[in-house]
Amino acid sequence: MPNKNIRDAINETLKLEMRRDPRVVVFGEDVVGGLGGSSGIEEAAGGTFGITTGLAAEFGRRRVLDMPITESAIIGMAGGAALTGLRPVAELMFIDFIGVCFDQILNQIAKFRYMFGGKADVPLVIRTMIGAGMGTGPQHSQALYNVLAHVPGIKVVLPSNAYDAKGLLTTAIRDNDPVIFCEHKAIYTESCEVPDESYAIPFGQAAITRTGKDVTVVALSRMVLLANAVADRLAKEGISVEVLDPRTISPLDTASILASVAKTGRLVVVDECNPFCSVASEITSLVACEALSSLKSAPVKVTAPHTPVPATPHLEQLYVPSPAAIEKAIRATLAG
Secondary structure (H helix, E strand, O other), rough: OEEEEEEHHHHHHHHOOOOOOOEEEEOOOOOOHHHHHHOOOOHHOOOOOOOOOHHHHHHOOOOOOOOOOOOOHHHHHHHHHHHHEEEEEEOOOEEEHHHHHHHHHHHHHHHHHHHOOOOOOOHHHHHHEEOOOOOOOOOOOOHHHHHHHOOOOOEEEEOOOOOHHHHHOOOHHHHOOOOOEEEHHHHOEEEEOOOOOOEEEEEEEEOEEEEEOOOOEEEOOHHHHHHHHHHHHHOOOOOOEEEEHHHHHHHHEEHHHHHHHHOOEEEEEEEEEEEOOHHHHHHHHHHOOOOOHOOOOEEEEEEEOOOOOOOOOOHHHHHHHOOHHHHHHHHHHHOO
């Protein structure tokens, strides 16, 4: 089985789904690559991170559209296209820009099925980039997936590896409800074995990336990689850490989280969101309410601080939850 990175896995999925279904269209800012400075469509860059490279060359400018720099128009157009029979994949270049188009998501796209009595399908995917650690500044580095998970009517996906990225994006494109697909920009080059053929991973099914018996660590997106590394290191000391990757936070696989905590009796949640009203808060609340008798110590949250992402590079590195912070939290729960 070939190794592929997350960037290539997403690109491959888009191509496979566009070949399979002519209703799938892609549009956003610079998704073709801005042909003004290019000698031909084949040379187009395919967006800021090269995710859509080659799509316009294969599928043409009627199915891959560069849009003006107006997120409200991109997402509004996506909602209308989904209602009228297409299956759009719209790129919101950075999740930080959601403030510009949040009305389209909150009050329109998320509510269409409900407003039309269940008679309207809204097969829309919004791909967006999340996360700090890349020096892209406080307006391009946030992890706002918690805001989206709060909104009923949309599904929120957080892949942490290339295999999951391909399978989850396949499911997202084929889903008849709106899906927000959050890609952490700092892990696009992370690779693993990924089949060439198409496959789908169901939403709402967590993955156990490390099995253990002493403590459960629920980690999200890039934080899964950090948690796995810490679990591997602590295993050398005889500390058995179970790492659970929810993969989707709406729907959330609560059963797997509760089952893991019932086994280990301890919980650490690693979440790059700011701590107040975070996904980490939701998961710790879930366990406290439904598995309190299983707990041997208080749950611990490892999150970013409740501040904007710093613009200064060395402060930005301190902002992101670190392996050291994860290890400290694990040791604290074991000592409790």
